[in-house]
Amino acid sequence: MPATCEPVACTTTGESQSPIPLEPSQSSALAAPVTRYGTHVALIAYNSGYGLRADLPAADLLLPSRTNTLQVDGGTYQLLEFHFHAPGEHVWPGNVRPALELHLVHADARGNLAVLGVPIVVRPGSSNVGFEQLLQQAPAQRGQRRSLPAFFNLAQFVAPALGGATFRYPGSLTTPPCSEGVRWNLTDMSRALVIAPTQETRYRAVFPQSSCRPLQPLNGRVPLRVAP
Numbered sequence: 001m002p003a004t005c006e007p008v009a010c011t012t013t014g015e016s017q018s019p020i021p022l023e024p025s026q027s028s029a030l031a032a033p034v035t036r037y038g039t040h041v042a043l044i045a046y047n048s049g050y051g052l053r054a055d056l057p058a059a060d061l062l063l064p065s066r067t068n069t070l071q072v073d074g075g076t077y078q079l080l081e082f083h084f085h086a087p088g089e090h091v092w093p094g095n096v097r098p099a100l101e102l103h104l105v106h107a108d109a110r111g112n113l114a115v116l117g118v119p120i121v122v123r124p125g126s127s128n129v130g131f132e133q134l135l136q137q138a139p140a141q142r143g144q145r146r147s148l149p150a151f152f153n154l155a156q157f158v159a160p161a162l163g164g165a166t167f168r169y170p171g172s173l174t175t176p177p178c179s180e181g182v183r184w185n186l187t188d189m190s191r192a193l194v195i196a197p198t199q200e201t202r203y204r205a206v207f208p209q210s211s212c213r214p215l216q217p218l219n220g221r222v223p224l225r226v227a228p
């Protein structure tokens, strides 16, 4: 698939926009991010027009037993939704752009955002069970929602990406309004999630529009490579 990224209509501007190239990066002794994701997560699939989004039901966000969290920089951020971009938005060391990119969007109690970004690559002979479950419920029409008929094993879906190095930098949302103050944490390409060629083809059939924003100026930012 061609990696053509289209500018988005941001309503805010700033010097710390996303996405960026993750090379060069400096090593850091910062603590690695810690995720706690459930094995039985209720989800609502949503067609945002850009791609597939999976929302956690609002009622579940109030239940500690249903909470999915990311801990980073001493803060605890609660998962609100996750979504996909195709092609991927960030460029990993070695000038590698993944076929898709998963963004898990979290907020703390004050509304500060932290995103866990995960590269997704395509490999013949593979198939991704979690991606398949989402794909089968992807609403065909923009603006449509559909509750997943079964719980989603988010812990299992994300597990292959965890435990390696992560890249950390301050950035923004990559879709309007492009608000800044987002703590980005991106998992390593060596632990990319893997989907089948047919899964990518079917995803792009529902979401043919390119949903990656072009790379943004670093403006002095240096992404940090955080050891596991």
Ligand SMILES: [Zn+2]
Residues within 6 Å of the ligand: 083, 084, 085, 103, 174
């Ligand atoms: Zn995103």
